[in-house]
Amino acid sequence: MIRLGVDVGGTFTDLILIHEETGQSWVHKVPSTPSDPSEAVIRGVTEICETAGIQPSEIDQFFHGTTVATNIVLEHNGANVGMITTEGFRDILHIARHKRPYNFSLYQDLPWQKYPLIARRHRLVVPERVSADGSVLIPLDEEKTREQVRKLKEAKVDAIAVCFMFSFKNPAHENRVKEIIQEEFPEAYLSVSNEILPQYREYERFSTVALNAFIGPKTSRYIKRLKDTLIEMGVDTGVHLMQSNGGIATAEVAVEKPISLLLSGPVAGLIGGIKAAKNSGFDNVITLDIGGTSADIGVAPNGEMRMRHLLDTRIGQYNAMVPMVDIDTIGAGGGSIAYVDEGGIFRVGPQSAGAAPGPACYNQGGTVPTSTDANVILGRIHPESRLAGSMQIVPELSYQAFDEHIASKLNMTTVDAAAGALKIMTHNMVNAIEMNSVRKGYDPRDFTLVAAGGAGPLFSCDIAEELNIPFVVVPPYPGITAAMGLLATDIAYEKVNTLWASLTHPDVPKIASVIERLETESIAALKADGIADDQIMLRRVCDCRYAGQGYELRVDAPDGEMNEEWVKEVIQRFHQVHEREYASQFPDQEVVAINVRVIGVGLVKSDKEQAFVNQPKENFSANAYPAYPVYFWIRDQLQKVKTPFINREDVPVGTTLSGPAVIQQKDSTTLLPPDCTARFDVYGNIVIDIRKKIEKKFEIFASISN
Template sequence: MKRLGVDVGGTFTDLILINEDEGNSYVHKVPSTPQDPSEGVIKGVYEISKIASTKLNEIDQFFHGTTVATNIVLEHNGANVGMITTDGFRDILHIARHKRPYNFSLYQDLPWQSYPLVKRRNRLTVSERITSDGDVLTPLDEVKTREQIKKLKEAKVDAIAVCFLFSFKNSTHENRVKEIIEEEYPDVFLSISNEILPQYREYERFSTVALNAFVGPKTSNYIKKLKTNLKDAGVKSNLHLMQSNGGIATSEMAAEKPINLLLSGPVAGLIGGIKAAKNSGFENVITLDIGGTSADIGVAPSGEMRMRHLLDTQIGQYNAMIPMVDIDTIGAGGGSIAYVDKGGIFRVGPQSAGADPGPACYDRGGELPTSTDANVLLGRLHPDSKLAGSMPLKPELSEWAYKKHIAEELNMDVRDAAAGALKIMTHNMVNAIEMNSVRKGYDPREFTLVATGGAGPLFACDIAEELNIPYVVIPPYPGITAAMGLLSTDITYEKVTTLWGSLSSPDTAEIKSKFKGLEDEAITTLKNDGFDLEDIVLKRVCDCRYEGQGYELRVDAPEGEIDDNWMNEVINRFHEAHEREYASQFPDQEVLAINIRVIGVGIINSEDTESNYGNMQSVFKGAKKSHEVYFWLNDELQKVKTPIYEKNSLPVDTELNGPAIIQQKDSTTVIPPYCKSTLDKFGNIVIDMKEKISLKTEKFIAASKEKEVK
């Protein structure tokens, strides 16, 4: 079987093709094409197929991670959306939750008001009302509904969102409006709340459905265009896309519900990082994926992805109440721009030079100093190396940029300026990791740092040292780990409905009925994707809370018969989850299940492909060359002669003592002094940080004692 994964990033489009029959892997990177991401994808597919000597019609599986939907939200360039809603509820999207990004600022931008998903003139109402019990209080006014739809058609909206009160209890009115829209305006993109998010919480549901309509037309057109271009190129396999919940969806399902594609790429990077760590024998994982424009940080205790609370799932401060893996993103990447602000403070990011023009050393017209330029100036990126295997570097342009914009401004040496920029970048990423780990009850010293992305291995050891993380793992192809993660997951759909029932004194028949309905729906969806029943796994989840609480916790529910023992098990799991999250539990309180979920998983068989590094070379021949690299030693920036190795020339089990630099097509790994590395059979570089951390600790203790003496 031949499997292809393609991840589109802000700077590069990453590809990996695995030929499982031969046990070989092929990787490739091409510059991204932001104006039309599909152009970069098609170009990369053609080129990697030539590298792998594979015909496009021989590709059996095609998996894709994309930032198209996310970028639409962040750049506020989505569809012209219309909305049909219940009389009296026209302004829910404007009012929101009265939350303010800055509590004490009288002058602040509220994105949901400054950049509304649906303009007020396109938010139209009709007479209808469903009660909280699901009964029809006011019948739908179909005549008024047709009039309002015709108004939206005259306004030339690209998409229509339909959101009625309590439609998650009774969807009759919404379904009828959908039928009328299909009669009056058949070409418009539809986003119907009972199909997108059939659960309670009025504002969040309205926002999510409107957001789906906002990203829908452009995202679905992109998917359809890419699918057509792939077919024209000769690719016969189906196109599958990564979702924000860590599962894969078919192109048809992704085009219908594109909101599930938010954070598509970063999630794939986390999955790939977890797999790499498990291959090397590590369970607790912190992943750091540093690309050209941003750094994505994920924490996976015991190798399990954490899901965000549904009220914390936001994109650009718009609520998107969809299942989303807990990943944080900060503006810190290879293209992050270093500058001196108006107050004279040295800063790096979040502004980025991006793919075009890119860092100064790319010689594409970029004149501002970036993180990549700093690594070039400090020797961490060799002047003769070529990024992504083809892009030459010009160190003199990096030096000019730092001299003009930083060194002269702050009256400092050019290399001190470059080192300062990397220190600031490292500090920003350390803070972000602490936010995701320490502040959520996890000790980084008990974790392994998996560094991915084109720039991750450049910073990994410095960050691990700051956080006292004992081991760093660099995956076999760190620059394309997100693409690798695409090949390491299964087809996944999450079906949800609101229950709002007690587990302490349950209506067992209702709970059974609702779970059965969700399970049947999940099985039907997966069968439509071509899965046999034996390849389908169903998982149950309950969103639980104590009576009187305002928010729920997500709890995995057991399989088997839903009876008293089942209820007690869910209750006990909720108590444990509450204790873990809030350091308290209340066993005497009644437990409610607000929403219930069924996760349908279509299993895709994927075997770990061990690296063939070293198979062509049984003897370690040493470094290809050496170069002077700057490291912080004894609190001073010192120049150290450092050997440079080509990774594909290293046999398995090669041990290297720092300082050392390992180059490969998609990334460069920096191993500082006092660090030891080993190349394992999976192609992972495992770096032992304990000696370096020990020296830092001894130095700190000595300095403290000296201070006490004084």
């Protein structure tokens, strides 16, 4: 079987091709094409197939991660959207939850008002009303509905969102409006709330459905164009796209519900990091994926991805109440700009030099200092290095940028300024990891740090030392970890329904009937994608809370027959989750299930683990490589140490290296500090042991305290 993973980033499009029968793999990077991301994908597919000596038609599985949907939201360039909603609820999207980003500012732009997903003139109402129990209070006025749809057609909107009150209890009115729109305005992209999010909380539901309509036309056109072009090339296996929930969706499902793609790329990076760590024998994982602009941080206890609370799932400032893996992103990357602010404080990021003009050393017009320039000054990126395999750097420009913007202003040497910039950036990432681990009840000392992205392996050992993390795992191709993650997941769809039923005093047949219906829908969706019965797996989830609480927690429910014992087990699991989240539980309180969910999983990923195939250099010796001066922090002092620069592809599997060393490859550079050892395992991972370095740090602290 030949499997291809393609991840589209802001700067590069990454590809990995695996031939499972031979155990061979190929990686490739091409510049992204923001105006039409499919151009870079097609070019990358063509070139990697040529390199591997295969025809595109030989590809058996095609997996894709994309930032298209996310970029539409962040750049505010989505569709011209209209809305049909219940009379009296036209301004829910404007009012939102009355939350103000800045509590004491009299003059502030609320993002959902400054950049509305749907202009007020296009939010039209019709007479209809369904009660909270699903009964019809006011019948749908079909004639008025046709009139409003015609107005939206005259206004030349691209998409229409349909959102009625309590339609998750009774979708009849929304379904009839959908039929009318298809009769009157069939070319409009449709986003209907009972199909997108049949769940309570009116603002979040309205926002999610509007957001789906906002990104729908552009995203669906991109997916269809990519799919058609691949078919012309002979790739008829279908396009499978990474979703925010960590599962894969077919192109057809992604076209109908593009909002599920909003965290496509970062989630694939977390999955790739989990797989790399698992191959090396580590279960508890913290992934750090550092690119050119940002760093994505994920925490996976026992190798399991955590899901965000549905009221915290946002893109930009817009609520998107769809399942999302819990990943934090901060402005820290290779292009992060170092500067002295107006108060004289030395800062790094979140502003970035981006890909153009990029860091000063790129010699593409950039004049401000960046973290990449700091690594050049400290010798961690050698002047003869070619970034991404082809870009020649100019170190003199890095020195000039730090001299002019940092060193001269703070009366320090250029080297100290560069070291300070990396210290600040490291501290920012340490804080972000602590926010995502320690403050959520996890001890980083029990985890392994996976260094991904082009810049991740440069910072990973320093970050691990600060957090007392004993091991760092660097995957075979750190810069394309997200593309690798695409090949390590399955098709997954999540069906949800608002239940609002007591578990303490349960109506078991009612609960069972709703879950069974969701299971039937999940199985039907997977079979429509061609998944066989023996490849289908179902998971049940209940969103529970104590009676009187305002927010619920996500609880995995057991398999098997749904009876009173099953309900008692759900209650017990909820108490445990509440204890974990809030350090307290209340066994005597009534427990309510607000929503029930069924996650249908279609098993498509390969469980065949691939040993790393490389052609190492005969009689390999680290001492045979040229050594250059590199700055390291040793016993809390910045010291210059002669360090060998080693090509990763030359190192045989099973080799152990002692630091210091710099390990170079096309897509990344790994920094191995003094007092650390690196082992190259059979899966191509570099497993770095930094326990000795941590011990020496504590020895320094002990000597100071004495």
